[in-house]
Amino acid sequence: MSGRFLKLDPRNFETEESPYGEEMEMFRNSVRAFFDREVEPRYRDFEVSGTDRAIWKKAAEYGILGATIPEAYGGPGANRFSIMVAAEELGYAPSGATAGSFIGTDICTNFLVDFGTEAQRRKYFPLILSGDCIQAMGMTEAESGSDAFAARTTAVRDGDEWVINGSKIYISNGSKADLVYVLCKTAPELKAKGLSMIIVEKGTPGFTQRRMITQGYKGGDTGELFLDDVRVPLSNLVGPENGAASMFVPNMALDRLQIVARSIGAAQRAFELTLEHCQNRRLFGQRLIDFQNTRFVLAQMETEIRVGRAFYNSLLRKVANDTITDAESSMAKIWLTELEFRTLDNCVQLWGGQAWMDDHPISRMFTAARVQRIFAGATELMKDVLGRRYLK
Template identity: 35%
Template sequence: MFRDTIDGFVQNHMTPDFEKWEKEGKVDRAFFKAAAEYGFLGLTVGEQHGGMGLDDMYSLVLLEQMARHNMFGPALGICAHSYLAMNYLNHAANEDQKQRYLALSVTAEKIGCLAMTEPGAGSDLAALRTTAIKQGDHYIVNGSKTFITNGVYADYAVVAVKTDPNVGAAGVSLLIIDCNSEGYTTTKLNKLGIRSSDTAEIGLNNVKVPVENLLGEEGKGFYYMMESLQTERLSVAWLCVGSCLGVMDLTLEYIKSREAFGKPIAKIQVLRHKLAELQTEIDCTRALMYLATQRLAKGQNVVKEASMLKLKSAELFKTVTDECLQMFGGYGYMEEYKIARAYRDARVGTILAGSSEIMREIIAKMYIDGIEYNK
C-alpha cells in the first residue's frame, strides 16, 4: 500500500517535470510542498512536531521505491532534507529549535541542508577549518563548505564549525544558520550527474549566528555527527539499492523487446547469466539493508552494517549500471535512454557520505583491529 502511494506521487509530482529539473539543475520548491502534503518529509518525526511518528523502515521504503523510478536527483533532495538536516534537528535540537526549524521542515515551509564538507576537509571531519567565535550573544562564523546538497535553495543549514580551533574534534560544534544571513553566499556547482539535485559551495564571511542556534552542546558536534552518520549512510544505501532495482527493470524490459539473430536477446545465455548474477548481489545487499534498518529502528548500533551497506550498495550501483548499459549496445550511450543518465548518476555514490576507501577502513578497524564505535 505504501509503495503504491509512493508510485502515485512519482507519477503525479516527479515524472511530469523531471526533464525540466535536469536541465535547470534543481527541482521546484513545489515538489517539496507536494512531498510534505503526502507526509513524506516527516516520517520519523514525532507527531508533536507535525510528523508521522513512524520508524526507519518507512524511510527505507520511501527512498528505495522513489529511486527505483530512475529519478535520483529529486529523491536525493528529499534524502538531504529529511535524513541529513532534519535528522540532526530531530535528535539534537531543543524544543525552541524544533518549533522554529523542524516543524517547518515537515511542512516544507523551510528546506534544510547539511554543511560539513569543506574544500580541505571531507571524510576527515576533525580537520574542519570553519570557525565560530563567540562574541556576546552571537557566534561570528567564517569559512566555506562545498558539495552541499540542497545548498542553493535551502532556507537553513546545519553547519559543522570549530568553536575551539585548538582542541581538534573536541572543538567541533553544530550551528543552525539561516541562509539569508548577511555574509552567507552560495555558488551553484556544475556536476557530472544527478543534475536535478542542487549542489552548492557555501561562503561564510563574518556571519552572525545567535547563540540560541547552537545545536546541542558546544564541543559535542563531532559526537552528534558520528551518531547521525549511521542514518546518513543507510539512507544512501536505500537510494542505491532502489536505483539498482530500477536499472534492472529498465534492462529487463529492453532485452525482452530487443532482437538479435532472430530472437530476443533475453534468450542469449551470457546476458541471462549476467543478470542472474547481478540480481543475486542486489537481493543479498537488500536483505542486509532491511535487517540493519530494522536494528536501527530498534535503537541498536549499526555502525558496521551501515558502513558495509554504504560501501556495497554504492559499488554495486556502479557495477549494475555499467553491466546493464553494455546490454543496450550503442543505444545505452544515447542521452535519451534512461540507462545513460543512470550511468552518470551512479558515479558519485562511492564518493558522497564517506568514500568507499573510508568505508573499507572503518570495517577493517572493527573486524580486524577489534575497535568498537558505540555510535
C-alpha cells in the same frame, strides 16, 4: 537511539514480507506515487535550474517531508526507517538520477528532533512539514572531504552572537537551502571534540550560496557555501556546544544506510527495465533474452541484488535493536554501492547504444551511480574504518 524504532515490528524480518512493516509500505506507496506523478514528468526542467519550490510543496502534500517529526508538533511521528524507504524510492525512480539527494536531506530533521530546543522545533517543524524549508547539512569542506571532523570553519562568540567564517563545498541542496546546519569549530584546541552545529538561514548577511554543476544529479542543487563574518544568535546552536561529533554518531549509520537503500532501489529498477528490454528487443531474428550470455548476465545481476537486499535487511534488524556497528554500516556502504554500479554497467551493455543517450533512464541512472561510492564516506574511507580493527 534506544526506543526510536519502536513502531517497527521485528517479526517482519522472519517472513518474506517487507522488513519495514505495513505502515512504512504505505509510506512507500506515497513516495513512489510522488515520483511517478510529480517528478518524472518534470525531470528535464530540474536539469536546467534544479528542483524548484513547487516540487517541494508537492512533496509536502504527499506527506513525505518531516516524517519523523513527532505528532506533538504536527508531524507523522514515523519511525526512522521512513528515511530509508524514501531513499530506496529515490533510487528506484529514474528521475531520482536527476533530482540528486533531494528529499534525502530530510535526515537533517533528526537533529532538531533529537537535539533542537523547543523554540527551534516550534519555528522550523511547521516549515519543514509544509515544504517551505529546504534543509542542508553544511559539513564537507574542500580540505576535509571524508574527514569531516577536520573542518576549518570557525564560530566565535561575540556578545549574544556567533561570528562564523569559513566555507563548505559539495553540499546537497546547498544552493537553495533555507536552513543549513553548519559544522563549526568552536574550540579548535579540542579538535574533533571542539565542533558545534549552528543554524544559518538563507539570506543572512555574509552568507553566500552558489550552485555547482555536477557530472550526474543535474537537478540536485549541489552547492558551495561561503560564510564571511556571518552573525547569528547564540540560540542558533543545535545541541551542546562542542558536542557535534557525538550528535552525529546515532545518525551516521542511518546516513550510510540511506545511501545503501538508494543503491538497492536503483539496482532493482535498472534490472527490471533491462529484463523487460531483453524480453522484447529482437536481434538477428531472435529476442535478446534468447541468447545464453544475456540470461547469464541477468541471472548474475538478480542473484547479487537478492543477496545484497538480504544483507541490507539484516542490518535493518540491527538498527531496530540499536546493535549495528560502524564496521557493519561501512561494509554495507562498500558492497552495495559497488553492486549498484556493477548492475548499471551491465544494464548499459545490454541496452547498447540507447543507454548511451542522455535522455535514456539507464544512462542517467548509470551516471548517478558513480557518486554513491563517494557520498557519506568514500569507499576507501570505509575500507580504512574496517582495516583499523585489524591493528588492534
